[in-house]
Amino acid sequence: MKxxxxxxxQVIKTVLCFFALLIVxxxxxxxxxxxxxxxxxxxxxxxxxxxxxxxxxxxxxxxxLPVAIGGYLEANTQYAVTxxxxxxxxxxFRRMTLxxxxxxxxxxxxxxxxxxxxGTKEINIEFxxxxxxxxxxxxLRGGIVMNPIGAFNQNHDGPRWDFIDRPISATTxxxxxLSNAGFGIHGKYFLHNxxxxxxxxxxxxxxxxxxxxxxxxxxLAAGKSNPEKFEESNSxxxxxxxxxxxxxxxxxxxxxxxxxxxxxxxxxxxxxxDNKRKATAMAxxxxxxxxxxxxxxxxxxxxVIVEVPQTYSQLFGTQQLGxxxxxxxxxxxxxxxxxxxxxxxxxxxxxxxxxxxDNFKETNQPIGDELWSIVPTVAFRPVGSTxxxxxxRFLQQRDLFGNPPSNTGVxxxxxxxxx
Numbered sequence: 001m002k003x004x005x006x007x008x009x010q011v012i013k014t015v016l017c018f019f020a021l022l023i024v025x026x027x028x029x030x031x032x033x034x035x036x037x038x039x040x041x042x043x044x045x046x047x048x049x050x051x052x053x054x055x056x057x058x059x060x061x062x063x064x065l066p067v068a069i070g071g072y073l074e075a076n077t078q079y080a081v082t083x084x085x086x087x088x089x090x091x092x093f094r095r096m097t098l099x100x101x102x103x104x105x106x107x108x109x110x111x112x113x114x115x116x117x118x119g120t121k122e123i124n125i126e127f128x129x130x131x132x133x134x135x136x137x138x139x140l141r142g143g144i145v146m147n148p149i150g151a152f153n154q155n156h157d158g159p160r161w162d163f164i165d166r167p168i169s170a171t172t173x174x175x176x177x178l179s180n181a182g183f184g185i186h187g188k189y190f191l192h193n194x195x196x197x198x199x200x201x202x203x204x205x206x207x208x209x210x211x212x213x214x215x216x217x218x219x220l221a222a223g224k225s226n227p228e229k230f231e232e233s234n235s236x237x238x239x240x241x242x243x244x245x246x247x248x249x250x251x252x253x254x255x256x257x258x259x260x261x262x263x264x265x266x267x268x269x270x271x272x273x274d275n276k277r278k279a280t281a282m283a284x285x286x287x288x289x290x291x292x293x294x295x296x297x298x299x300x301x302x303x304v305i306v307e308v309p310q311t312y313s314q315l316f317g318t319q320q321l322g323x324x325x326x327x328x329x330x331x332x333x334x335x336x337x338x339x340x341x342x343x344x345x346x347x348x349x350x351x352x353x354x355x356x357x358d359n360f361k362e363t364n365q366p367i368g369d370e371l372w373s374i375v376p377t378v379a380f381r382p383v384g385s386t387x388x389x390x391x392x393r394f395l396q397q398r399d400l401f402g403n404p405p406s407n408t409g410v411x412x413x414x415x416x417x418x419x
Contacts, residue, residue, distance in 0.1 A: 073093075074416040083407060098114045098116075098294045108130070108132050113127040130142055132258050152167055159418050165375070198242070209223045239262075243257035256284060284300070325349070330347065350381055368402045
């Protein structure tokens with residue numbers, strides 16, 4: 001995910017002009033031409049795969065304008081204490097994201113996603129790609145694409161989740177959201193109650209920051225911050241990402257994904273600088289529902305393998321492991337406070353991350369640097385596209401040497417909504 005370095009003020013001005021055009025349209029025209037594609041958890045998921053998440057969002061179009069627009073925002077409060085010490089209470093405006101989509105012609109579509117994080121601290125292009133459908137099983141995609149590793153990276157919109165924080169494993173083991181310039185193909189096949197889908201891309205990849213960063217550990221998240229990654233590959237070789245998914249409409253979805261590529265600059269101007277060193281990630285994701293979608297279970301597990309030079313400290317692990325499981329149940333779904341299908345949900349997230357699976361060479365004892373977390377949640381959804389949520393996180397983290405863990409408690413209250 002790259003900081004957007006072009007004239008972002010012009011981007012904001014263009015988007016605001018589009019909103020202004022919608023406002024000045026006659027009310028009848030707005031009512032006639034506005035369409036909302038609502039996605040309620042557990043409903044449209046029966047008919048789609050996780051790979052459809054980038055298009056399966058609410059969009060608003062007006063009249064004969066060729067562009068549809070949408071987006072979402074997230075904001076919350078937070079109070080955290082670690083071993084009895086707190087930095088106090090804070091308000092946080094996590095992000096606002098804008099979607100622009102256009103059907104250029106039959107079977108030719110464009111979609112872009114621009115994210116403003118922490119106010120305008122960072123402005124990131126997360127997706128900007130053209131899809132050309134030659135056949136449902138053969139769709140060409142090129143531009144800035146989201147690497148389909150795991151499920152969360154593509155299905156990361158805040159309003160879809162009853163948890164305020166993004167999963168730790170999806171953001172620190174896998175670096176969601178991960179986008180790169182590249183090209184590939186994807187497709188789907190339907191057979192009775194079964195849906196099969198695949199994606200495969202060649203993109204630019206990571207850089208040496210994976211093992212040369214301020215975190216003093218192996219980190220794919222640090223390796224995605226290269227400001228040149230939308231223009232060239234640091235290693236001079238493409239990174240491969242592929243995923244296969246299958247869904248039974250009455251059972252759920254299972255996805256298997258794989259990503260690998262050389263991350264270091266091993267050659268320059270014809271001179272050999274280093275051996276080729278790869279970073280590889282393998283992920284399994286799933287989701288299912290029970291009791292007519294009153295209970296939804298979502299999970300993702302990932303393993304990362306990085307070739308680290310022998311000269312590096314053991315702080316930099318060659319293997320990492322992490323995952324999460326979310327259980328969310330609907331307590332009440334009925335008319336509340338004037339909303340016809342409001343829902344009150346409760347749930348819990350279970351997380352585990354091990355940043356270094358290696359052993360100390362001297363003692364052959366396991367290296368620490370791991371954490372686990374439990375996050376109960378209470379969430380109120382007045383409509384499917386808006387969520388008000390209260391979370392409490394208990395997190396226990398152990399250092400490299402296995403010393404007694406630090407304990408962190410976090411109270412959060414916030415909301416997220418499509419618009």
